[in-house]
Amino acid sequence: MPYIAIKSFPKDEATKKAVVEKINRIFLEEWGCPQQAITISMEEIAPQEWEEKVVKPEIESKKENMMILSGEKCYKE
Secondary structure (H helix, E strand, O other), X not given: OOEEEEEEOOOOHHHHHHHHHHHHHHXXXXXXXXXXXXXXXXXXXXXXXXXXXXXXXXXXXXXXXXXXXXXXXXXXX
């Protein structure tokens, strides 16, 4: 705990590593969990497959779980 699954358009390795390191650091600092508890995956999805592989199964079917949806915050500040 926690398991963070990232799906995105393809990016270079340096960018992916930088993003994963920042997310990792945030969970260490803000979530307060030990390093051994963090698992992060990165899956690249081609732009032409995004709708079928991500939007329909991951976003539309789980809208109640979205914290930010299409750039809009779904929670009260």
